[in-house]
Amino acid sequence: MTKEKTSLLMDDGRRLDGRELHELRPITMQSSVLDRADGSCYLTWGNNKIICAVYGPRELHPKHLAKPDRAIVRVEYRLATFSVNERKSPAPRRREYELSKLIKESLDAVLFLEKFPNGTIDVYITVLDADGGTRCAALTAASIALADAGIPMKGFITGCAVGKVADKMVVDLSDVEDKDGQGDMPVAMNFNTGEITLLQCDGEFTIEEVKEGLSLAIRAIGDVYKLQREAVLAKYTQIEGTTNDVGDEEE
Amino acid sequence: MRSEEIVGVLEKQYITKLLEKGKRADGRKFLEGRPVQIIPNVIKKAEGSAMVKWGETVILAGVKAQLGSPFPDTPNDGVITVNAEISPISSPTNESGPPGPRTVELARVVDRGIRESKIMPMKDPKLCVIPGKKVWIIFIDVYILDDGGNLIDAAALGAMAALANTRLRKVVINEDLEEVTLLEETEPLPRNGSVASLTFAKINDSIFYDPNLLEDRGKEARFSFAMTDKGIICSMQKGESGVFTEEEFTTILDQGATLVAPLLEKIEECSQFPEMNEMYQFDF
Numbered sequence: 015m016t017k018e019k020t021s022l023l024m025d026d027g028r029r030l031d032g033r034e035l036h037e038l039r040p041i042t043m044q045s046s047v048l049d050r051a052d053g054s055c056y057l058t059w060g061n062n063k064i065i066c067a068v069y070g071p072r073e074l075h076p077k078h079l080a081k082p083d084r085a086i087v088r089v090e091y092r093l094a095t096f097s098v099n100e101r102k103s104p105a106p107r108r109r110e111y112e113l114s115k116l117i118k119e120s121l122d123a124v125l126f127l128e129k130f131p132n133g134t135i136d137v138y139i140t141v142l143d144a145d146g147g148t149r150c151a152a153l154t155a156a157s158i159a160l161a162d163a164g165i166p167m168k169g170f171i172t173g174c175a176v177g178k179v180a181d182k183m184v185v186d187l188s189d190v191e192d193k194d195g196q197g198d199m200p201v202a203m204n205f206n207t208g209e210i211t212l213l214q215c216d217g218e219f220t221i222e223e224v225k226e227g228l229s230l231a232i233r234a235i236g237d238v239y240k241l242q243r244e245a246v247l248a249k250y251t252q253i254e255g256t257t258n259d260v261g262d263e264e265e
Numbered sequence: 266m267r268s269e270e271i272v273g274v275l276e277k278q279y280i281t282k283l284l285e286k287g288k289r290a291d292g293r294k295f296l297e298g299r300p301v302q303i304i305p306n307v308i309k310k311a312e313g314s315a316m317v318k319w320g321e322t323v324i325l326a327g328v329k330a331q332l333g334s335p336f337p338d339t340p341n342d343g344v345i346t347v348n349a350e351i352s353p354i355s356s357p358t359n360e361s362g363p364p365g366p367r368t369v370e371l372a373r374v375v376d377r378g379i380r381e382s383k384i385m386p387m388k389d390p391k392l393c394v395i396p397g398k399k400v401w402i403i404f405i406d407v408y409i410l411d412d413g414g415n416l417i418d419a420a421a422l423g424a425m426a427a428l429a430n431t432r433l434r435k436v437v438i439n440e441d442l443e444e445v446t447l448l449e450e451t452e453p454l455p456r457n458g459s460v461a462s463l464t465f466a467k468i469n470d471s472i473f474y475d476p477n478l479l480e481d482r483g484k485e486a487r488f489s490f491a492m493t494d495k496g497i498i499c500s501m502q503k504g505e506s507g508v509f510t511e512e513e514f515t516t517i518l519d520q521g522a523t524l525v526a527p528l529l530e531k532i533e534e535c536s537q538f539p540e541m542n543e544m545y546q547f548d549f
Contacts, residue, residue, distance in 0.1 A: 044549065047549035048354065048355075048411045049321055049411055050356045050412055050413070051354065051357075051411075052357075056549055058546075061545070065354060065410060066354075067354035067355075072357070090353065090361050092352075094308075094350075094406065095327065095329065095348065095404065096308055096310060096311035096314065096327030096328065096329045096406055097308070097310055097311075099310060100329075100331065101329035101406075104348055104364075138353045138361070140352060140354060140408065142308060142327075143307075143310050143311075145309070145310075
């Protein structure tokens with residue numbers, strides 16, 4: 015344990031990938047990347063690559079799952095077979111079922127499901143390249159894809175993990191820090207309302223560390239939220255730009 | 266009748282009428298393919314990978330390799346296997362769940378094209394590390410991300426391009442020939458040449474290359490074959506309920522060499538070391 019604790023931080027106090035303790039990895043988000051999907055998002059977060067497609071609101075099959083007063087949300091979170099060190103079998107594992115459920119429950123909190131009785135909103139997420147923190151990145155991407163599909167929402171869900179490395183609380187764990195560190199604590203929330211929709215942890219934390227982690231996570235989520243907003247708006251500012259061009263030509 | 270099926274009938278009438286006039290919905294000639302782009306080496310965790318944008322179709326192929334036991338009937342051969350995922354991401358009509366007949370056919374057709382082309386020297390010591398005991402097992406997984414028609418050709422090209430930039434970890438064989446040690450250093454996967462797939466569709470009596478989504482949905486029959494850089498046909502697959510005549514098959518096969526050349530060229534372009542994508546990035 016002692017060896018692991020020291021080896022995850024360099025002598026100058028920086029992390030192995032050169033980041034400060036509270037620094038996020040580079041994040042890019044792009045909406046409307048797929049033609050067939052109603053809404054989509056391609057998100058990179060460090061070396062994570064995530065594609066998310068949203069279909070719906072649409073008719074639900076099989077019908078007995080339908081709720082007469084609202085739509086249901088179905089989420090499928092999957093890891094691509096080649097996204098991890100050892101090839102993963104294509105059949106979903108327990109971890110993927112659990113994360114799909116948690117992501118669905120988080121998204122439930124911001125969707126106006128009562129507007130679409132008997133319907134379904136299907137969210138498909140595939141992690142193409144995994145590098146730690148995929149559930150938070152997946153939730154962040156899913157919110158963008160939902161907004162891209164034009165589905166009414168109270169707000170975005172934004173996620174970011176914090177964790178404990180070499181006895182220090184750090185923001186946005188990498189794959190190595192997640193596996194060899196002392197603990198991992200993913201958080202996701204509606205940043206605007208302050209409602210936390212996902213909180214998990216594994217590892218060992220003191221009460222003080224959990225409190226510190228939570229406030230670090232919320233601060234980081236604020237930064238990710240800004241990028242998320244920009245990604246959704248980018249599509250519309252582009253369209254605006256095009257119409258302006260047409261206007262100029264006419265003059 | 267679901268709304269998608271009604272649309273299907275209307276779409277089919279539309280493309281059939283166009284084809285009778287010798288035209289296609291997207292303005293292509295009958296033997297003209299859509300623009301094809303390969304982005305190599307896009308996945309960091311994979312040993313090799315490629316994204317293929319084939320017209321409106323987008324696929325991602327990744328290669329993973331692990332050391333394992335050979336099959337008892339081929340103790341001196343490495344193992345290669347192709348798996349396909351027609352992800353529900355790719356279309357409103359592609360549903361999630363265990364692989365259906367369409368997915369299995371896609372995987373097997375791509376697999377046969379590569380396997381039967383013999384471009385992978387399975388007995389090479391780089392693949393068959395300790396004969397009878399330890400061989401590389403190469404998994405090629407193809408994910409369909411956007412289903413814009415002609416999945417077979419796009420998937421086959423992606424699989425081939427991913428193999429072309431695959432690097433395996435070097436191994437040191439211990440003296441007793443029992444165990445091997447994996448080194449951090451990597452070397453390119455051995456390969457003799459390349460192969461690509463060509464798919465034709467038939468609607469009424471019109472036969473054309475590279476069906477797009479509309480044509481794919483409306484097709485009565487499909488014919489795909491794989492051709493190597495040596496001009497050898499190494500796999501063929503006729504699909505769907507429609508039929509072809511002998512003459513139609515021979516006419517299609519005669520187009521092979523011309524149509525396969527630009528695809529094989531693209532595969533070679535993206536397999537050049539070390540110029541390939543070291544940033545593991547792609548864009549839609």
